[in-house]
Amino acid sequence: MAEDNYAEEEMTVELDLEDGTTVNCAVITILTVAGKDYIALMPLNENGENQDGEVWFYGYKEEESDPNAEPELIYISDDEEYEAVSDAFDEFLDDQEFDELMDDES
Numbered sequence: 001m002a003e004d005n006y007a008e009e010e011m012t013v014e015l016d017l018e019d020g021t022t023v024n025c026a027v028i029t030i031l032t033v034a035g036k037d038y039i040a041l042m043p044l045n046e047n048g049e050n051q052d053g054e055v056w057f058y059g060y061k062e063e064e065s066d067p068n069a070e071p072e073l074i075y076i077s078d079d080e081e082y083e084a085v086s087d088a089f090d091e092f093l094d095d096q097e098f099d100e101l102m103d104d105e106s
Contacts, residue, residue: 015041015056015073026050030060031088037061038085039073040092057085 011027025041032038039060042050059074076082 012044013041013073015043024048025056028055029089029092031085031092033084033088038076038088039071040089055089057082057089 013025013027015023015025017023024044026044028040028042030037030039037060039058041056041058043054043056044050057076059072059076061072061074063069063071076085
């Protein structure tokens, strides 16, 4: 039973912004695009909610030699790279909606 409860918990990360503020974000998924890993984050307000459906994308890198190390989030400055990640995220959402439809029919 503990595993079921764990699976339903939302994974979050704290993101330090350039202006010095910290934003708590829900981790939506990790995507691989062109051989690189990216993370999709949904910023949450102080009530743990996302009001506007905004999603942020960052490069994602884990320290393979130390599984306990914090993953590194890398700002995506290249527009083409950002667009590729955004497109991959849209495909992820389409797949999720399709999977939910299939689950509903079962």
